[in-house]
Amino acid sequence: MTGEAKARRRGAALEAAILDAAWDELDASGYAGLTIENVAARARTGKQVIYRRWQNRADLALAAMRHRYTSIADDVPDTGSLRGDVLAVLRHMARRFREFGSDLVHGLMAEAHELDPETFEVIPDAMAIILGRAAERGEVSAEAVTPRIARMPADLVRHEMLLTDRPVPDGVLVEIVDEMFLPLVRARGRDQREKRAATGASR
Missing domain, CATH: 1.10.357 (Tetracycline Repressor; domain 2)
Structure with a gap:
């Protein structure tokens, strides 16, 4: 991903990308296999970007559920x-x-x-x-x-x-x-x- 594309993903767009990635990771690996590292890699962002919004994987998984349903x-x-x-x-x-x-x-x-x-x-x-x-x-x-x-x-x-x-x-x-x-x-x-x-x- 180019620096220009990364710059465009801010605020709500970045949050939606992370939540979509979290849901895809849940679908692929289940809750037991869910890690912040894997979600960050799937969303092409940094772990700290995720941790600034959600404190742990339970918080992130719940947010992904609410984003989808x-x-x-x-x-x-x-x-x-x-x-x-x-x-x-x-x-x-x-x-x-x-x-x-x-x-x-x-x-x-x-x-x-x-x-x-x-x-x-x-x-x-x-x-x-x-x-x-x-x-x-x-x-x-x-x-x-x-x-x-x-x-x-x-x-x-x-x-x-x-x-x-x-x-x-x-x-x-x-x-x-x-x-x-x-x-x-x-x-x-x-x-x-x-x-x-x-x-x-x-x-």
Whole structure:
């Protein structure tokens, strides 16, 4: 590559070239074989150029994934019901697992401690929007759903992915929503209403 061509690759163009190279390297070598050195060679740039943007290979791999695929945060489902919205989020997760493959998913999970904690806020942020809409429709009591409960469906899907090392069947997603998440949310909503009613009656 000539000096003139290198000079043209700056900013967004250089970043896109690196992310494309990282994805190609993942496709060729898998996550276990991914190295900053190989990505730099494939992108025809220096390692330090990559390290200035991404701290480690987990950070780079995640950025390459986001560069290639749209995020659930960019298009939060709005099916008109809490059940439909949560199922749509879980189906998005399951579809991404199939697209990325277990090698990449397991590799990133094993090195999750090296990623920015905000990395794992995408699904909770989407769930917050979904639960806000559900509260406006009167489907759920907003104060009844704690952050841990909101995370539960996605956490169960991740557990299933890691435990079975294969795509999560749609029936399992439906079971998580219909037999675990929704009953818990509804029960807590009833508890909240009963507590308010008892408080009002005692006054």
